[in-house]
Amino acid sequence: MIPTAIGTGIIAASFGASFGSLYLLQYLYHQRDRSGAAWFMGNIAAVAVFCAAYPIGLLVFTPSLRIALGAVSFIALSFMGPFFLAFGLDYTGRGDFIRSPLFSPVAGVPLLTVVLTATNPIHQLVWTNFQIDPAFRLATATYTVQPWGVFALLFSIGTAAVGSLLLIGAIVSYGPLYRREAIAVILSTAPPTVGVSVWLLEIGPVPQLHLTAPLMLVHVALDGYAFVGTHMFRTNPATQRMAEQTGLDSLPNPVVILDMEQQIVRINDRAAALFPNAVPDALPVSVESVLGVDIATLRDAGDLQIESDEGGTFAISETVLTDPGGSPVGRMIALYDVTEDRQREQQLAVLNRVLRHNLRNETTLISGYTDLLKNTLEDPDQEAQAKTIEDASDRLRSISEKGKTFKQIQQRDAQPTTTTASAILADVTQDCTEAHSDATIESTVTPSTLEFQTDTMLLSVVFTNLIENALVHSDDPTPTVTVRASKTASDGGEVVFEIRDDNDRIPAMEIDALRVGDETPLQHGQGIGLWIVYWCLQKLRGEIDFEYNDGNVLRVTVPDMAA
Structure with a gap:
């Protein structure tokens, strides 16, 4: 049976969402070590499976195979929300919750759904009365969703909503830094939520048609914008959250926070005073635009000369920021004012050089004149006195040479x-x-x-x-x-x-x-x-x-x- 134009459009949009999800998965694979990336890959994988299984099912009129494809679609839907919640937790620096016992029920619901869906013919806790009810010449189906099926779908919608709230919190807490990306991902949850709700409540003239699959095309497009277009995983709220947990604003030294792309995403009050042109609203900015040197040069130099009212010479201390799972999310660079120490070192170096130079010259002069004096003296007492002067001069010269040795040892x-x-x-x-x-x-x-x-x-x-x-x-x-x-x-x-x-x-x-x-x-x-x-x-x-x-x-x- 050839689908109508509307049916063909539904099939094409669904497969388009599936292929788009696979492309996004391939892109995300290269970002899999970033906070939240692996969980979001799970969400997109569930979308890809659903958007492939459902349109294939619409083309299959064999009841047993149609039921099997419907079960795969149902299971994929039940995983989307929990995966999205895990992504929201990890992406915003709360990954420790995922590894706690409290997250077990969240993971348990979709896993139990797999078991109950596979064994549904025995207990019928997920759906009953499954039958093919064609629309637009597609193998659409009607069936009664049972309590566990309703719960699993609502649970998926609810967990996705909580994940969205976490991203909204990141926007509120950290200003414009993550606004475009987070808004796009939050909006991407709307199409599947609307599609599942409409289907579950049997709203519309064709209630047996699951519009979630074609609507996923919008979902994937928004996610593609967030992750590919704006590189969402290059900078994420986990960096900010980990910086907050270090007591950033209470530290007495200027501190700048870098994301994984070596961009400055946050500075404390002391750093703001030191770099008055680095306004937090303008973040993220490159390290070089604020510090005047790139990160590689800064590491090689070990210190930084800053020309400003609060400036001077600052030593550098670099600390890796990690999320609760131990994955790096950025770096914290603390600046320690060593202006007086460097000036003191310079003064000591000059003093050491001048003293050694003068000691060597003056003791050479003393020794020379002592030799001349000894050759003209006949009184033994005076000769002994001249020898004493010569010995003292030799000791001073030895001290001068040892001072040179000391400098070599210290360096x-x-x-x-x-x-x-x-x-x-x-x-x-x-x-x-x-x-x-x-x-x-x-x-x-x-x-x-x-x-x-x-x-x-x-x-x-x-x-x-x-x-x-x-x-x-x-x-x-x-x-x-x-x-x-x-x-x-x-x-x-x-x-x-x-x-x-x-x-x-x-x-x-x-x-x-x-x-x-x-x-x-x-x-x-x-x-x-x-x-x-x-x-x-x-x-x-x-x-x-x-x-x-x-x-x-x-x-x-x-x-x-x-x-």
Whole structure:
């Protein structure tokens, strides 16, 4: 039987809605990791099944097959509303409710409908008196919908309505940011709601005709506009909601919220004062239009220079925002005013550079004139005084050089390489004996091939300072320092270096200052050599212990960074 023109139009519109739904499903598949996308895909899949099963059923006059296709259509309708509610919850940042026991009845109704519809011939709780009643030469059918069938359909309409209310709440709460998209999706629920209601109440001249399927064409068109035309999932209310739950407006620092497309969708009051041109009504806007740099440059720089009345230098902290299911929905960038810190660092850098430069120049000048003075003096007391001046000048020059070493250490991160204890000690021994030709440095390594990973530059600085300190403070004109290296038997292993001298005990105030980690007017070191050792060992995750046994025993322990 060939359908009439009206019947053909109904069939064409229904299939059009089904094909449109399949296209939308294909698009949404690429957005499936976004909040709410998977649930909305479920809703659209139900639409696609309904809009395919119903027109096929209209072309089938075999009763058993017509009933089967009608059952598929009925089941698809019962799933649309719950899926839409789940979408509304997840999309607006309330996905935790879906995973709670409270959502079980929502999921249970359509699942139970599947079972009852499949077994309806036994109990007839869904419909009765099913018979084909043609209209427009289509295999339309009449039947009496029973209590569970009525409930399942009303439940689907009701849950869809709640989902729409959630989207309306997003519009009210977050202004124009989601207005066009949310309005389109809310309106898209009207055609199926009207179609199901008209059919259920048997309104109109052809009550046996289910107009929901052709009306779905409008539903799919509106959804297509929302999700394809305006890219609804690129920015969603879940970002805003998660930002609110972080206490955004109560944070003392300027904060901007980015969506998954790296657009600024919200700022707090402190950020609004810092960026007076970024008016909330104009959001979303690109990061670069507000901060002056793109997000990649901002991450690389680590801080931001802002030119405004409230501006200055700001350090950046970036935090990923996730919905209750753990899916990322955006990022929160907090700005911390470090203007005074950066100015202080700059001042210290200049002061350090000037002091080291002047110390080096002035001590060189003092040493030169002291040499000239010593050559002209004949009085032993005066020669001793000149020697005292020369020694003081040498110590100042050493402090200047150690200041340079300190700067290098502070700017360096540990860079582990594989080396041997013998190689490190050989290099240090050579450097120290060149500077102190009368000294003897003995080293023993057990086993002789002891190999480990460490930052050789930092560890060499440690031993150079400790050995040089022992040589400088020795009263023996030909001082001796011994070094022993071994590896512990513990898991991963630690390398232990033991440095011995014959000197007087290292002053307690030197050691106590290191243990406290600071210097005070009553407790301070007389040089910075041990401090440089301390800072190097911090970067190496090592430690140093001090003992005295007929001489100082310094035990340096460093981890094997390969472990």
